[in-house]
Amino acid sequence: MNALANGVGDIVRFENVGMRYRLGAEVLHDVSFSLPAGSFHFLTGPSGAGKSSLMRLMYLAHRPSRGSISMFGRDVSTVPRTELAALRRRIGVVFQDFRLIDHLSALDNVALPLRVAGAKEGQIRNHVAELLKWVGLESQIDDKPTTLSGGEQQRVAIARAVIARPQILLADEPTGNVDDDIAIRLMYLLEELNKIGTTVVVATHNESLIERFKHPCFHVEDGLLSGPGVGVRNDRDPGGDQ
Amino acid sequence: MNALANGVGDIVRFENVGMRYRLGAEVLHDVSFSLPAGSFHFLTGPSGAGKSSLMRLMYLAHRPSRGSISMFGRDVSTVPRTELAALRRRIGVVFQDFRLIDHLSALDNVALPLRVAGAKEGQIRNHVAELLKWVGLESQIDDKPTTLSGGEQQRVAIARAVIARPQILLADEPTGNVDDDIAIRLMYLLEELNKIGTTVVVATHNESLIERFKHPCFHVEDGLLSGPGVGVRNDRDPGGDQ
Amino acid sequence: MIGQVRDVPLSGDPASRYLPWTVGLLVFLATLAFAAGMFLASAGDTWRQDLSGTLTVQIPVSDKADRLEQVNAVAELLRTTPGVVFVRPIPDAEIAVLLEPWLGKQVLELELPMPDLIDVSVARAADIDIAALSARLAQVAPGTVVDDHAIWLRRLTEFTLIAETISFAVMIVILISAVATVVFTTRTGLAIHSDVVEVLHLIGAQDSYVARQFQNHTLRLASAGAAVGFLLGAGIIWLAHVYGGKLSGGLLPELALGPGQWALLAALPVAAVLLVVLTVGITVKRVLGKMM
Amino acid sequence: MIGQVRDVPLSGDPASRYLPWTVGLLVFLATLAFAAGMFLASAGDTWRQDLSGTLTVQIPVSDKADRLEQVNAVAELLRTTPGVVFVRPIPDAEIAVLLEPWLGKQVLELELPMPDLIDVSVARAADIDIAALSARLAQVAPGTVVDDHAIWLRRLTEFTLIAETISFAVMIVILISAVATVVFTTRTGLAIHSDVVEVLHLIGAQDSYVARQFQNHTLRLASAGAAVGFLLGAGIIWLAHVYGGKLSGGLLPELALGPGQWALLAALPVAAVLLVVLTVGITVKRVLGKMM
Numbered sequence A, B: 001m002n003a004l005a006n007g008v009g010d011i012v013r014f015e016n017v018g019m020r021y022r023l024g025a026e027v028l029h030d031v032s033f034s035l036p037a038g039s040f041h042f043l044t045g046p047s048g049a050g051k052s053s054l055m056r057l058m059y060l061a062h063r064p065s066r067g068s069i070s071m072f073g074r075d076v077s078t079v080p081r082t083e084l085a086a087l088r089r090r091i092g093v094v095f096q097d098f099r100l101i102d103h104l105s106a107l108d109n110v111a112l113p114l115r116v117a118g119a120k121e122g123q124i125r126n127h128v129a130e131l132l133k134w135v136g137l138e139s140q141i142d143d144k145p146t147t148l149s150g151g152e153q154q155r156v157a158i159a160r161a162v163i164a165r166p167q168i169l170l171a172d173e174p175t176g177n178v179d180d181d182i183a184i185r186l187m188y189l190l191e192e193l194n195k196i197g198t199t200v201v202v203a204t205h206n207e208s209l210i211e212r213f214k215h216p217c218f219h220v221e222d223g224l225l226s227g228p229g230v231g232v233r234n235d236r237d238p239g240g241d242q
Numbered sequence C, D: 001m002i003g004q005v006r007d008v009p010l011s012g013d014p015a016s017r018y019l020p021w022t023v024g025l026l027v028f029l030a031t032l033a034f035a036a037g038m039f040l041a042s043a044g045d046t047w048r049q050d051l052s053g054t055l056t057v058q059i060p061v062s063d064k065a066d067r068l069e070q071v072n073a074v075a076e077l078l079r080t081t082p083g084v085v086f087v088r089p090i091p092d093a094e095i096a097v098l099l100e101p102w103l104g105k106q107v108l109e110l111e112l113p114m115p116d117l118i119d120v121s122v123a124r125a126a127d128i129d130i131a132a133l134s135a136r137l138a139q140v141a142p143g144t145v146v147d148d149h150a151i152w153l154r155r156l157t158e159f160t161l162i163a164e165t166i167s168f169a170v171m172i173v174i175l176i177s178a179v180a181t182v183v184f185t186t187r188t189g190l191a192i193h194s195d196v197v198e199v200l201h202l203i204g205a206q207d208s209y210v211a212r213q214f215q216n217h218t219l220r221l222a223s224a225g226a227a228v229g230f231l232l233g234a235g236i237i238w239l240a241h242v243y244g245g246k247l248s249g250g251l252l253p254e255l256a257l258g259p260g261q262w263a264l265l266a267a268l269p270v271a272a273v274l275l276v277v278l279t280v281g282i283t284v285k286r287v288l289g290k291m292m
């Protein structure tokens, strides 16, 4: 993993990034940090601090109002629109509000990233079913999200984020609706992904998780980021624990 | 408070209630319990056990497939449709998925129960603004839910549930998206409501909250309810700690 | 208080933006179709009156011998009838031409026995009793029929009738599709906002509270659309009235509607809007009725 | 693989259920309007041919003295013209009746100097050169004009022209509202499913992937609607052809369209569907273009 874990191999690199929604005030100021390939970070901070906003920048849903963002070594502002789609396929996201597609079964929701990427239909079903079993939903494979409980939906969202083996996984409050047992089980899933090379960022309020899984922790407060390697450029991130 | 805390004064009374969605399998079996006026209960259980379903029965969104439910001493199955609306106005609900109205500001969302009940417009604004300040959203009063963070939305949802001083408050995972400080603050709000007479039920996975606020706890697992006074009819609920 | 803040955010919907246009277009088309129908009905009458200035008297086929006598006798009788301005027996060759549409081109080559026809012009003022005239003529030549210029009259009558029927049919189809559009718009609105409707319902709003939100909204949009559509339609009718007559050089009857017809026409957009609001109320309540 | 599972749940939308009906109705109306336009164009021609079997020769107002001579000379010349079947000078009273539509009822009371008119019937087969005839007649009586039954001809021509114009205009309006409906339906679909579209977008779907979902879906619905609408329209045209002729007793020209006209008509639903699919593609891509 560490072959890439130097300045050039950073999967995410923010430099003096500011962000605002429409014409509102800036919700993130002067954010500079980088994530080496294969690292695992938590992202904490009070409600409304800007964790989800930071995630949004990373999963290419929003442009920064200033500063520069590179993903996979490419400056996002110069990537043409058609290639953005390809970049997005290398990013897995667990949205804070799940964003499942209501009319598709759990299976089809999870299969979506594979289909969008043009995977062979024959390979999809078994692969997806296995992952759904892993998150404890083997009996709900064909259920629609509207007929699932809150925690079940959250697990489908996690499965969808990881199914295509993304190079970076961004999970926004992925365990807010499940009990601690399941939360720990889900964290193990993320750690396993991380072991095979995926860079992981988990935004969470759950302090017991942070304590239990001792990964380096970024903290956002009042739109300012603090944490390992923040503001330091082209240095090795001391936090990647792989 | 205890004036009503006897069998007849039960605000909620389930007798052998079963529940299924459409033609699916039963998700709740033989649920019998009662909530005395002024009580405060937690509701726990693994993800998918049936907590939200039980709530749904209590806030009159779903009919039981068998058994009988009384709310405020009235058998729900015999209440005519037009009066159901009046009953619902006596129930405050924090939905697990918030269900805020996207095009209305935080203020208008919270004001909704007052408006629906026909309150005077003049009284609404101050009252609502004060409550929003209490939950830490004084600067977001005029923001739309889509521009609020997850935790901010959750607090708006809680404010909406309590604004009309409901006789019973049903909160489904009301602290899943906020940090522990805010969670505790929100729990104090619910306790204060409880002190002035509101019956409260909080479904949650957050074990530190349950430990901290020592209220009696119902547990759902595999569609079966266990806990204080469950299955006991016309007895005083030993759990009401007010 | 209700209605100050609108709980259902209908105004941003595509369906909402579409509704006034649709209602406008449909009312516009319906207005034109209705006016065309009414105009064709009057025009048909006018033309019929024009034509009724001429008559054709038809004497059935008979032996060569007394044929000329009979024709002359009938013509004489006609000439003495008050109100008749001119009488002319039509020669066989001309009759053959007239018969062509029914019998085909070969009529000229065939040596068919032909009926005798007499062309009669009648003073406009004269009010000739066709039945009495027929009876008198039949005494002179049995089987004689008085035809009030049937060919053109029937051709025009049929034509205007068909055009009239089509116009009214188009109007009906348009009104039906207006209702369909409204039902659809409302259902779309409910589908887009089913979450809001459900929240309002669970918060304790009465069905009528929710329905009113949709109805107020639709009333506004549909009224605007219907008014514009009607005014445009009326404008075109007025233009046709003012310029149509001049352009056709007086050949077409005046394109004018009477006050009663205008009143009927003006009732159209009002009826459309009422229909719309009623439809919305029913649709919303039916959807809500499915919730507990 | 794409398309087996449809990511955008369009089929449940009210908009989707509405689309085939709208497209069907609009294609149905457009088919009828288009056919009516084409039919009126042919009918106008047929009637014009019918009427061209008669001519009216008009000799300008002149002094009482040589008037009769002139009329007789012209009539004589006409009688000797090949193809002319019948010649009849029209008496003043009758002319007054004919002039009434232009000059009003008082024409009968006024002692106006009247032009002389001669009614001429022409054999259908004969192909008379009106210009040459005019020239020859003008030598006998200067100012003489040969009129190929102008009144009816112009009346009919104007009438069919107006009806034709209205028919085609209605067709155009209908096609425009078809496009508007489709744009609207697509935008509604996108509004209802904006969340799905956004998720697909964020998951890394290309714009064309999303657009295709909407296009496939709309293609299916619009085709079904257009086919049914066209078949219904064609059915009515066919019924009008078979029964219309019988009912009008041969007075109306045959309600038939030529193969070329049928081909044009059949192109209508195809064009409508293509328009629809194109519109959907453009609309979807424009909405997606607003996302990063």
Ligand SMILES: Nc1ncnc2c1ncn2[C@@H]1O[C@H](COP(=O)(O)OP(=O)(O)OP(=O)(O)O)[C@@H](O)[C@H]1O
Binding pocket: A021, A024, A027, A045, A046, A047, A048, A049, A050, A051, A052, A053, A054, A096, B140, B146, B147, B148, B149, B150, B151, B152, B177, B178
């Ligand atoms: N779409 C938006 N438009 C405008 N403002 C927004 C939008 N989304 C979030 N905000 C604002 O930006 C700030 C940061 O929001 P963000 O969602 O990033 O917080 P967060 O750290 O994820 O909080 P939480 O823990 O509650 O989810 C908040 O004050 C919020 O009101």
Ligand SMILES: Nc1ncnc2c1ncn2[C@@H]1O[C@H](COP(=O)(O)OP(=O)(O)OP(=O)(O)O)[C@@H](O)[C@H]1O
Binding pocket: A140, A143, A146, A147, A148, A149, A150, A151, A152, A177, A178, B021, B022, B024, B027, B045, B046, B047, B048, B049, B050, B051, B052, B053, B054, B096
């Ligand atoms: N609308 C629905 N239609 C059909 N089945 C449903 C529906 N909602 C929930 N279920 C099923 O009912 C069971 C109980 O769901 P419920 O939402 O009550 O669980 P829960 O205890 O609230 O779980 P969580 O803690 O994850 O929110 C689950 O297995 C779920 O799949």
Ligand SMILES: [Mg+2]
Binding pocket: A051, A052, A053, A096, A172, B149, B150, B151
């Ligand atoms: Mg967030």
Ligand SMILES: [Mg+2]
Binding pocket: A149, A150, A151, B051, B052, B053, B096, B172
């Ligand atoms: Mg739940």
